[in-house]
Amino acid sequence: xxxxxxxxxxxxxxxxxxxxxxxxxxxxxxxxxxxxxxxxxxxxxxxxxxxxxxxxxxxxxxxxxxxxxxxxxxxxxxxxxxxxxxxxxxxxxxxxxxxxxxxxxxxxxxxxxxxxxxxxxxxxxxxxxxxxxxxxxxxxxxxxxxxxxxxxxxxxxxxxxxxxxxxxxxxxxxxxxxxxxxxxxxxxxxxxxxxxxxxxxxxxxxxxxxxxxxxxxxxxxxxxxxxxxxxxxxxxxxxxxxxxxxxxxxxxxxxxxxxxxxxxxxxxxxxxxxxxxxxxxxxxxxxxxxxxxxxxxxxxxxxxxxxxxxxxxxxxxxxxxxxxxxxxxxxxxxxxxxx
Amino acid sequence: xxxxxxxxxxxxxxxxxxxxxxxxxxxxxxxxxxxxxxxxxxxxxxxxxxxxxxxxxxxxxxxxxxxxxxxxxxxxxxxxxxxxxxxxxxxxxxxxxxxxxxxxxxxx
Numbered sequence: 001x002x003x004x005x006x007x008x009x010x011x012x013x014x015x016x017x018x019x020x021x022x023x024x025x026x027x028x029x030x031x032x033x034x035x036x037x038x039x040x041x042x043x044x045x046x047x048x049x050x051x052x053x054x055x056x057x058x059x060x061x062x063x064x065x066x067x068x069x070x071x072x073x074x075x076x077x078x079x080x081x082x083x084x085x086x087x088x089x090x091x092x093x094x095x096x097x098x099x100x101x102x103x104x105x106x107x108x109x110x111x112x113x114x115x116x117x118x119x120x121x122x123x124x125x126x127x128x129x130x131x132x133x134x135x136x137x138x139x140x141x142x143x144x145x146x147x148x149x150x151x152x153x154x155x156x157x158x159x160x161x162x163x164x165x166x167x168x169x170x171x172x173x174x175x176x177x178x179x180x181x182x183x184x185x186x187x188x189x190x191x192x193x194x195x196x197x198x199x200x201x202x203x204x205x206x207x208x209x210x211x212x213x214x215x216x217x218x219x220x221x222x223x224x225x226x227x228x229x230x231x232x233x234x235x236x237x238x239x240x241x242x243x244x245x246x247x248x249x250x251x252x253x254x255x256x257x258x259x260x261x262x263x264x265x266x267x268x269x270x271x272x273x274x275x276x277x278x279x280x281x282x283x284x285x286x287x288x289x290x291x292x293x294x295x296x297x298x299x300x301x302x303x304x305x306x307x308x309x310x311x312x313x314x315x316x317x318x319x320x321x322x323x324x325x326x327x328x329x330x331x332x333x334x335x336x337x338x339x
Numbered sequence: 340x341x342x343x344x345x346x347x348x349x350x351x352x353x354x355x356x357x358x359x360x361x362x363x364x365x366x367x368x369x370x371x372x373x374x375x376x377x378x379x380x381x382x383x384x385x386x387x388x389x390x391x392x393x394x395x396x397x398x399x400x401x402x403x404x405x406x407x408x409x410x411x412x413x414x415x416x417x418x419x420x421x422x423x424x425x426x427x428x429x430x431x432x433x434x435x436x437x438x439x440x441x442x443x444x445x446x447x
Contacts (some may be wrong), residue, residue, distance in 0.1 A: 192355075212431075213374045217367075219404065222378065242353055244378050244401055251355035 002027040006088055006098035008076060008271055011039025012061060012314060013306025013321045014104035019064035020325035023100075026332075029096050031074045033267050033308030039106050045136035047314060048170075048177040049204040054133075074270045075158075084335065099336060100301045101326045103277075103285065104321065105268020110156025110164065110260040114139050118152065118258055125236050125253065126228065128155075128169065128260045129270040132178055138317040140308065140311060145186045146254030150238055152225045153195040166282045168261030169311040172199045176212045182257075183216040185260045191218045192251065194225050194240055196217045202313065218324070221249065228256060262311040275299060284310045295324040301335070303328055345447055358406030362444055366403070370440045375430040377401045382424035382434055392417040396424050396434045401442065415441060 005021050007014045010032025018030045023054075036042055040060075044054035075091040079101075086098045112120040112128045119126045127135075135141045151174050155169040164217045172195070179191050198220070200206045214219040224238040230236050232337075235252050264283040272279065278286045278296060285308050288296040296305050305324040306317040346415060365371055366440035383395035394417050417440055422435040 249353040
């Protein structure tokens with residue numbers, strides 16, 4: 001008889017793990033709280049560093065799911081541990097008896113309005129990275145070209161007061177990518193990136209940074225934006241320190257994009273609380289071993305994949321999903337020997 | 340002018356709204372690599388003159404971008420064009436050539 005695997009979260013991690021477990025011969029139940037699968041990927045336009053289409057990437061992930069039972073707009077109502085399995089009651093009334101569970105709850109974007117000094121939700125010209133992706137996707141950028149545009153790195157990241165001392169890992173590359181893209185739309189605009197450190201760690205990321213400087217003329221200012229105010233003519237007065245010259249700096253912009261960072265998914269954490277899953281200080285789930293077994297939780301038969309154990313890039317998330325599928329396969333074979 | 344017994348220092352704040360970008364655009368045309376600087380400081384660290392006089396290509400580029408032209412020229416005025424900075428620049432900027440071009444465009 002096929003073993004049941006429950007996957008919580010239908011973003012890239014959940015989808016990739018589901019496809020792999022399906023191919024390994026398991027009965028996979030994938031649940032997603034939103035209307036559609038794909039998580040944040042479904043809301044994005046293009047992906048760093050090469051600008052590949054988010055939609056094409058998502059379509060490729062979706063194409064592998066034909067054998068998987070997907071329930072969208074579905075939450076975990078309750079979940080508890082039985083002798084050797086997990087009993088989950090879903091919000092659609094279905095009860096799942098799973099031999100293993102994979103948590104792929106991912107992340108929530110940091111709520112940029114919490115950084116009140118940046119004026120998100122107060123001034124019209126202030127938006128988040130997700131808002132800008134939506135505007136790229138739906139082609140709803142203003143037709144009146146802005147004269148100057150700014151990007152603020154580390155919004156809700158590396159910020160103890162905002163409750164998140166960690167780096168969100170993907171925002172640097174996202175900001176530089178978006179800065180280039182906005183310059184393509186508005187070639188005459190001055191584009192500034194306000195950064196603390198540029199963490200261009202991945203393959204081709206440094207090329208992206210160089211391209212932003214050389215081909216797009218993006219100006220990088222090392223310093224965190226301290227405050228944003230509105231001018232008489234509804235523009236944005238932005239203040240920061242240029243820490244490379246140790247001088248305060250001001251500039252008037254028409255558009256300011258806040259790079260909201262990654263926070264643990266609230267939906268995922270509420271499932272975690274039901275099973276007393278532990279989290280680390282950063283709020284993300286704690287693995288049984290951060291070096292050797294990041295996909296394993298401290299509960300037997302309960303696994304993790306993707307950003308539910310900390311900020312990750314999309315390729316990292318997909319790798320983890322595949323390795324979690326293998327870990328689950330190994331766990332089931334070791335623990336449920338067929339007669 | 341009435342003497343109040345004190346003076347007010349002019350603001351040293353950088354105002355990017357008032358930067359005249361034309362000269363920098365002209366500089367980028369003949370020195371396209373000027374925008375590649377990532378402020379690593381190799382040029383200043385290797386500079387023989389900088390041990391004795393405030394000299395730095397990195398700071399000169401930054402000052403030009405921030406519209407502080409005379410300050411930029413001060414960071415280069417003691418340069419002897421030895422070219423050590425060109426040798427160490429990780430972005431491959433021909434800093435020696437750049438310094439000469441800056442003098443041509445911004446120098447009096």
